[in-house]
Amino acid sequence: MATTNKSATLTFDGKTIELPMMSPTAGPDVIDIRKLYAQGDVFTYDPGFTSTAATDSAITFIDGDKGELLYRGYPIEQLAEKSHFLEVCYLLLYGELPSATEMVDFEARVTNHTMVHEQMHYFFRGFRRDSHPMATMVGVVGAMSAFYHDSLDISDQWQREVAAIRMIAKLPTIAAMAYKYSIGQPFIYPKNSLDYASNFLHMCFAVPSQDYVPDPTLAKALDRIMMLHADHEQNASTSTVRLAGSSGANPFACIAAGIACLWGPAHGGANQACLEMLREIGSVDRIPEFIARAKDKNDPFRLMGFGHRVYKNFDPRAKVMKESADEVLDLMGVHNNPLLQIAKELEKIALEDPYFIEKKLYPNVDFYSGIILEAMGFPTSMFTPIFALSRTVGWISQWKEMITDPNQKIGRPRQLYIGETTRNYVDVSNR
Ligand code: SDX
Secondary structure, three states, X not given: OEEXXXXXXXXXXXXXXXXXXXXXXXXXXXXXXXXXXXHHOOXXXXXXXXXXXXXXXXXXXXXXXXXXXXXXXXXXXXXXXXXXXXXXXXXXXXXXXXXXXXHHHHXXXXXXXXXXXXOHHHHHOOOOOOOOHHHHHHHHHHHHHHOOHHHOOOOOHHHHHHHHHHHHHHHHHHHHHHHHHHOXXXXXXXXXXXXXXXXXXXXXXXXXOEOOOOOHHHHHHHHHHHHHOOOEOEOHHHHHHHHHHHOOOOHHHHHHHHHHHXXXXXXXXXXXXXXXXXXXXXXXXXXXXXXXXXXXXXXXXXXXXXXXXXXXXXXHHHHHHHHHHHHHHHHOOOOOOHHHHHXXXXXXXXXXXXXXXXXXXXXXXXXXXXXXXXXXXXXXXXXXXXXXXXXXXXXXXXXXXXXXXXXXXXXOOOOOOOXXXXXXXXXXXXX
16 A cells, blocks of 8 residues: 555644545545544544545455446456456456466366255245345355355465355355245256356256256356446445454355345345336336436435446446347347336436436446346346345455455444433333
8 A cells, every 4th residue: 555745634622633644556545544533532424434445455446437447457348348257256356367277277166166065955945935035145145154164264364265265156056046946946056067157047047857058148248247246346235244354254144244235225236126117117208207206305216226426427337238238138039128228218318417417327237237137037036146146256355355454453433422421210100
């Protein structure tokens, strides 16, 4: 981390405090406030972390104004076009693109961990068939620490590595099992002869009674969607994983916490909410009604798939996703998909509306992903599980970075207390 000889001076209550500043390799400088409370007896206040860097990291960088996203310095557009998901997993985990030999070895390690402990099949039986697959995933991934006792010791580098490989390998299997369980079909075992995305399609859509060959174009489109979702700086679910990990919790428990956080409609749940919104809009001529609702301060309705804390320009992932939508829908012979027409018209109208222009609200990664996933045959309830299995490598990479940081300590924010000051207990007879 590059420090600078710059500093910030805070003057208040007759005190003057010099705070050192640090310069990143990209993005804004930071003011190091770690000594502020000790020196000034004050806290900073930033409930949504709008101006707060919670950590330093070398994994992903977003330039929100330019609409740029880098994984270990590589632009997402180049990776989406030239790479594939498991290679991106290697890049995020280890910091460099793999050699051909390293890639073969990594793929073999992941492939050989795709099955789950047979006893886990019974774990699913405890859920109702109509459970949301995200509920099942939170439960089953959290329970992985009850099955894989040889990769729980976070102080052991080898065990951390095995836990990382296991989760990248098994999350698709668990997500597919959650889907199969929800539709009453038998679980389909992973096939080592298939690539990562094809294997997921196989586990979701194959049935024992007939052969199933995953469509290579769909698999490539799904692989691209996974790459686009792999990591994204210190978003809410990644921050949840880091905070859980800072207590020393085992990696499976941390990833389960991340899945739980991702489920929210303001975060990874937006892809499901967006498609449901497009369905509710129902036709292009109802778009103005929903735009008006999104702008109405008294209406809690928001355009799902629109807006972002960091991007104040196009989300580069949404651009790639929009190109993919046309490609997949053409392949599926779904021309003039009504939801895609509504989405494109909604985007056009919103981007010309002063409200969205002034607030710099653009489509985000969730705006088009649901349209593609639905065209592939996934129900809306599987959109966020697919986001979760894709983001697992990002969560694990960020967790590893935190665990191996020599300055790492438990995360413990303070607060601005606005409750009652000390008061004495009153007996119920006097209340
Ligand atoms: C993801 O952090 C990440 O990196 C997340 C993610 C990742 O890869 O991990 O990119 C994945 O979560 C993408 C975002 C998915 N969520 C949605 O699409 C839900 C709809 N969008 C919003 O709820 C909202 O835009 C957020 C949650 C994404 C961002 O919220 P912020 O940064 O807290 O912004 P805000 O709520 O303060 O909004 C700023 C203004 C507000 O108006 P004012 O109070 O200033 O008058 O913009 C308005 C908001 O009302 N606004 C919207 C809007 N989003 C923001 N108005 C209408 N529709 C919207 N979608």
